[in-house]
Amino acid sequence: MVYITSWDEFVERSAQLFRADPDSTRYVMKYRHCDGKLVLKVTDNKECLKFKTDQAQDAKKMEKLNNIFFTLMSRGPDADVSKLQGKNRQKHNQGKEGEGNNSFVGC
Amino acid sequence: MVLLQPDPFLNELTSMFEHSTEKGTVWVTLKRSSLKSKVQRNKMAAAGEPLEYRCLIRATNGKKTISTSVGPKDHQRFQASYATILKAHMTSLKKRERKDKKKVAGADKKEGGSKKPKRA
Numbered sequence: 727m728v729y730i731t732s733w734d735e736f737v738e739r740s741a742q743l744f745r746a747d748p749d750s751t752r753y754v755m756k757y758r759h760c761d762g763k764l765v766l767k768v769t770d771n772k773e774c775l776k777f778k779t780d781q782a783q784d785a786k787k788m789e790k791l792n793n794i795f796f797t798l799m800s801r802g803p804d805a806d807v808s809k810l811q812g813k814n815r816q817k818h819n820q821g822k823e824g825e826g827n828n829s830f831v832g833c
Numbered sequence: 834m835v836l837l838q839p840d841p842f843l844n845e846l847t848s849m850f851e852h853s854t855e856k857g858t859v860w861v862t863l864k865r866s867s868l869k870s871k872v873q874r875n876k877m878a879a880a881g882e883p884l885e886y887r888c889l890i891r892a893t894n895g896k897k898t899i900s901t902s903v904g905p906k907d908h909q910r911f912q913a914s915y916a917t918i919l920k921a922h923m924t925s926l927k928k929r930e931r932k933d934k935k936k937v938a939g940a941d942k943k944e945g946g947s948k949k950p951k952r953a
């Protein structure tokens with residue numbers, strides 16, 4: 727079981743995993759309030775990706791990922807989630823390069 | 834395994850979160866499913882009917898399991914309510930104070946390496 731450290735990588739690979747096999751890929755979320763921990767898992771029963779955190783900011787990112795999965799699962803793997811992912815990336819990059827807002831132009 | 838409508842499911846999910854604050858875990862699983870058995874699926878494929886997929890959502894606290902299925906039309910409403918419930922209950926996660934308080938000696942900033950420290 728692989729714990730992924732980068733959120734973006736986790737999102738990319740999970741979306742890829744789902745598109746490759748939509749019928750057997752599932753997304754699991756485990757939350758323990760007493761420990762303050764959140765673990766996300768995406769697996770197609772062959773490969774497994776996990777992400778764990780105790781940060782509130784990751785809960786917000788997880789909500790976006792939830793939206794992506796809801797859309798993909800109810801509409802089908804060909805659904806357009808580029809808007810959802812695009813927003814995520816833009817915000818993330820602006821956060822990293824806060825000194826110069828002009829350096830990254832949105833895709 | 835109890836199959837519910839989306840709204841009662843959300844109510845039950847809320848109470849699950851509330852009951853597991855001191856001790857316990859909440860698991861939520863999302864999966865795409867057509868909710869039909871293999872036989873039915875093969876029949877439909879043979880007859881040329883398009884299969885209608887739904888998003889299956891399951892939640893458990895280890896003792897009780899509830900589930901619901903959401904189709905493409907109701908998924909946006911469901912995901913909004915679901916997001917609200919999560920936001921309301923995931924309060925024990927640590928908050929990061931980066932730019933808000935520069936006065937803090939940097940002890941909090943060092944936690945969680947996903948964002949780079951801004952002030953060089």
